């Protein structure tokens with residue numbers, strides 16, 4: 001038995017604990033953190049000189065402000081306990097609070113006066129017997145508490161488990177980074193729900209389904225990557241916002257992941273996760289017993305199949321004792337499933353869940369089960385109904401470690417959807433909400449869309465199924481006293497330096513984690529918090545970036561599909577640029593039913609698909625009467641004539657026109673707002689964001705023109721403001737003087753201005769010229785062209801035969817054709833033009849890309865005051 005003494009004052013009696021005090025350089029700190037037995041008191045010193053080599057951007061975990069404020073916290077860190085995750089928490093504090101060396105080398109065993117004390121409450125309590133947490137600490141929850149003793153002050157970071165201590169550590173650092181007062185603390189926090197997972201759709205070959213930021217951090221060439229440094233860094237980011245598990249492979253799962261040669265590789269990933277309290281999970285394919293197990297069946301009720309799952313799961317746990325569990329996509333989009341044997345989702349989920357149960361693992365079974373061969377001519381057919389039609393009859397039939405994972409809306413991560421009615425339908429079944437951080441339908445990280453306001457709309461939505469029952473309470477298991485439940489989000493980070501490509505897109509990952517921890521946080525709080533952590537405390541930066549974030553979803557919706565139309569993208573293609581008709585005439589069921597007279601899906605009980613009837617009576621009252629239905633979801637719920645008058649007083653068609661013009665202007669404003677931060681944000685991040693905001697401003701115009709021209713032609717109704725079809729500063733390429741270039745029709749027609757572009761085929765170069773007939777002055781010259789992914793064309797811009805600019809079409813848009821994915825622009829700013837000047841573009845085609853051009857626009861630059 002040892003008595004633990006700190007600067008002359010007894011902190012308590014700790015049977016079997018040793019006390020050691022160290023003062024050394026960071027590398028030594030980390031070594032000792034790994035070796036101390038029970039209690040270590042770490043005095044951290046020379047951090048700055050070391051820093052941490054960062055392969056990737058540190059995202060919101062930048063500690064510049066923390067280091068400046070480090071004097072607000074003690075220089076000694078006492079870690080009570082021995083676990084890996086505790087060690088990580090100690091190291092993170094060392095890393096964050098690092099200061100110039102005060103003393104070198106090992107010092108005496110006498111502890112400093114003041115200390116940060118980290119550990120499980122059951123261990124730390126012995127030192128502070130008089131204290132009691134203000135509320136019971138749940139698994140992963142923590143308590144931050146300051147205690148003043150005669151000669152010293154202690155900042156306690158305590159929890160019921162080691163992960164909670166790590167989360168408390170990050171919470172404290174978050175507060176310091178925001179310059180919050182941490183001198184006196186008494187704050188206990190518990191997570192809203194036990195399941196707070198991230199999901200990656202990485203394929204074993206290293207590609208990522210719906211990933212927009214480079215190749216996989218996990219896999220390469222069919223194997224787990226040799227270098228898992230990025231995986232550890234990712235786990236640190238996840239842990240910092242309370243994510244406690246990560247499923248690392250595509251839900252369209254490759255059965256090979258369960259091969260005996262693969263499991264040891266997975267164990268390496270779990271080793272990289274473990275110090276951060278992140279547990280490994282994987283997606284599995286239901287056919288695995290047959291495809292990798294060599295059985296003749298994968299019928300979930302076949303005893304051989306259940307024995308196979310048990311053996312396989314046992315062998316996973318042998319190598320990965322803290323394995324979190326599995327995600328399953330079945331009977332969906334061509335995946336195999338229990339229906340092949342006439343079995344139910346409960347049969348399929350239970351056979352795996354039973355194998356996981358003895359080990360404490362969970363099974364997330366996705367509710368994304370639907371028929372993608374629907375009869376689009378049937379007015380009663382409706383993909384939105386699918387999950388509710390299928391799952392509620394199975395309520396009560398699932399094992400208690402099965403969680404039904406429900407996409408937040410009934411379709412598929414569209415720009416706006418109502419909350420899925422399934423959330424309100426299963427009292428005896430655990431539920432988790434599935435969100436999407438990767439911006440599959442939201443501009444694929446080339447457009448800025450901060451998603452927490454959208455998620456909040458769903459989480460706060462009252463399903464009215466048992467008194468006041470917002471979705472967040474249901475998935476937390478509170479409404480029907482479920483033990484399990486929570487959150488899983490598809491993230492799809494890649495090897496890109498900024499993880500998700502667009503540096504500002506990381507606000508979505510951050511926001512996801514924060515909401516999964518505490519869904520009562522507001523989007524505004526999250527935006528400000530993230531901005532401060534990511535860019536520092538400069539008020540102008542915080543105000544500007546948070547404003548950009550908070551306006552961005554509405555902006556994107558304004559030009560891509562407002563009023564509940566859903567994202568009007570190419571749904572049979574890459575889900576990026578506009579293609580309105582691709583939603584129709586096929587079985588995928590993302591229909592908007594636009595025709596010459598009206599638009600929208602009739603989902604009413606009275607005359608439509610009956611989808612609205614899947615909600616509680618109170619919610620039905622919101623959506624069923626057309627005159628009451630909120631404008632934002634009108635066309636999701638109803639088919640109305642274009643002349644239908646909205647609550648706003650506008651007709652539907654005029655709203656479609658107006659919102660698209662407004663949205664494109666707002667997108668331009670986002671770019672200008674970012675430009676106002678020049679000099680206040682470091683160069684690389686400033687440039688990376690600027691590039692994307694400028695692209696977005698141009699692509700928003702493409703979207704705008706496609707949608708307004710399409711609906712103008714279809715409805716035959718004029719724009720009250722006469723903008724549609726009138727582009728006074730635009731010179732169509734096909735109307736220019738062409739040499740070598742020839743006009744071509746573009747498909748769909750509305751994705752090129754005037755339906756046509758020009759292409760340079762079978763020539764080494766072609767040119768298009770035009771005379772400038774405007775007044776002399778300073779202008780921006782925008783060249784709209786198509787940047788296909790099957791060649792790198794080059795362009796040159798000449799003014800009166802003088803070369804003034806050149807560029808390459810070398811971006812990687814997801815198409816090898818001229819269309820709404822590839823339409824983009826190059827702007828040459830501030831050119832002096834005289835009346836009669838000649839502008840000439842010379843295009844040099846490459847491979848399959850014929851240096852295509854759509855139009856040139858010559859406009860006077862907008863001065864900031866006009867914004």
Ligand code: GCV
Pocket residue numbers: 201209210250251252329333368412440
């Ligand atoms: C992983 C959408 C996506 C698919 C995805 C699917 C799903 O349909 O486009 O890429 O497949 O959702 O969530 O399973």
